[in-house]
Amino acid sequence: MGLSWMAWTWQTGLFFGVIALLLVAMTLRELQRPGGAPRHGVLGLDTTRGDRLFISLLGSAYIHLAWLALVPWPLWWALVLSAIYAALVFRYV
Amino acid sequence: MQKTLNNKAWFMVLPVLFIVALNAIVPLMTVVNYSVQDTFGNNLFFFEGTRWFSEVLASERFHDSLLRQFFFTFTILVIEVPLGVGIALTMPRRGFWSSVCLVLMALPLLIPWNVVGAMWNIYALPDIGLLGYGLNWLGIPFDYTQQPVSAWFTVILMDVWHWTSLVVLLAYAGLRSIDDNYYRAAQIDGASRWAVFRYIQLPKMKHVLTIAILLRFMDSFMIYTEPFVLTGGGPGNATTVLSIDLVKAALGEFNLGVAAAMSIIYFLMTLLVCWLFYTLITQGEKK
Numbered sequence: 001m002g003l004s005w006m007a008w009t010w011q012t013g014l015f016f017g018v019i020a021l022l023l024v025a026m027t028l029r030e031l032q033r034p035g036g037a038p039r040h041g042v043l044g045l046d047t048t049r050g051d052r053l054f055i056s057l058l059g060s061a062y063i064h065l066a067w068l069a070l071v072p073w074p075l076w077w078a079l080v081l082s083a084i085y086a087a088l089v090f091r092y093v
Numbered sequence: 094m095q096k097t098l099n100n101k102a103w104f105m106v107l108p109v110l111f112i113v114a115l116n117a118i119v120p121l122m123t124v125v126n127y128s129v130q131d132t133f134g135n136n137l138f139f140f141e142g143t144r145w146f147s148e149v150l151a152s153e154r155f156h157d158s159l160l161r162q163f164f165f166t167f168t169i170l171v172i173e174v175p176l177g178v179g180i181a182l183t184m185p186r187r188g189f190w191s192s193v194c195l196v197l198m199a200l201p202l203l204i205p206w207n208v209v210g211a212m213w214n215i216y217a218l219p220d221i222g223l224l225g226y227g228l229n230w231l232g233i234p235f236d237y238t239q240q241p242v243s244a245w246f247t248v249i250l251m252d253v254w255h256w257t258s259l260v261v262l263l264a265y266a267g268l269r270s271i272d273d274n275y276y277r278a279a280q281i282d283g284a285s286r287w288a289v290f291r292y293i294q295l296p297k298m299k300h301v302l303t304i305a306i307l308l309r310f311m312d313s314f315m316i317y318t319e320p321f322v323l324t325g326g327g328p329g330n331a332t333t334v335l336s337i338d339l340v341k342a343a344l345g346e347f348n349l350g351v352a353a354a355m356s357i358i359y360f361l362m363t364l365l366v367c368w369l370f371y372t373l374i375t376q377g378e379k380k
């Protein structure tokens with residue numbers, strides 16, 4: 001069975017590849033330096049590393065959509081903003 | 094209680110992961126692929142980048158169906174949750190009649206969604222349906238095939254009829270778990286009926302009500318079959334909620350790119366709400 005029906009593009013392939021790599025990297029980091037136990041962050045939530053990754057990815061999706069809807073500049077800036085957001089989430093949430 | 098921690102248990106999840114991959118992750122990836130491309134059939138695709146997303150986000154049609162979707166979900170939650178709690182409070186707590194009530198309450202939940210739609214379609218017809226004919230006979234002009242207000246009234250009434258039982262059953266289960274001693278203590282203190290509800294029953298039902306609201310929110314946010322069978326999104330676009338609009342775009346107009354972009358935005362909204370409720374429930378349990 002080929003995968004042509006899934007209509008892959010290298011851009012979307014890269015997108016999912018990066019997410020898969022993030023998951024692998026998180027697993028390796030947990031094995032190497034266990035410390036993923038929940039901690040209490042600024043939002044008053046107990047989050048593990050995995051939770052923080054999820055919050056970062058979901059938030060990034062919204063940042064990109066909001067950027068597309070409201071800001072006329074290129075979408076790369078949304079990516080930069082998302083990276084900053086993700087860093088803040090991992091540091092403080 | 095000390096829990097045993099064994100990470101090898103994660104391997105037990107593999108079969109589920111495999112099934113979820115086939116029925117959720119692979120289709121979702123395909124939708125993501127579609128959302129950045131255009132096609133004229135024949136499996137030929139052209140890369141379009143984020144064009145469909147910009148188009149959908151700026152489209153008035155999308156805004157309107159989203160608004161209708163929120164209106165529908167908000168309205169049925171506002172009606173079903175208090176109504177469900179109210180019915181659960183009046184149900185007998187034990188004995189023969191409590192079983193009768195439970196079975197009666199469970200009946201609407203057992204009916205397939207398209208049957209519910211078809212039932213209400215006939216029930217509300219202005220010329221032969223009991224509801225439609227009865228309302229017109231009373232002098233209330235009612236025709237859900239022509240008037241948007243009538244169509245909305247019928248769709249909401251249908252959902253309330255179909256799903257309030259779920260809230261009732263969950264609230265009833267919550268009420269049953271309250272120890273009799275709480276009521277005795279309240280009686281000794283001379284607490285009013287309202288105080289018993291406010292300080293004993295409601296706090297004890299908090300968890301099940303959160304779950305009830307979550308389930309009703311998700312279900313109503315993704316509702317398709319019942320309004321589709323009942324009104325088909327009409328009259329005009331009056332009851333075209335998100336899912337109906339999505340199917341129109343994807344299958345009616347074969348706008349795969351636009352429909353895929355819509356699906357992803359729709360999916361992100363449900364995902365956010367799911368996460369919020371999940372967090373509320375799990376963080377609430379820890380307290």
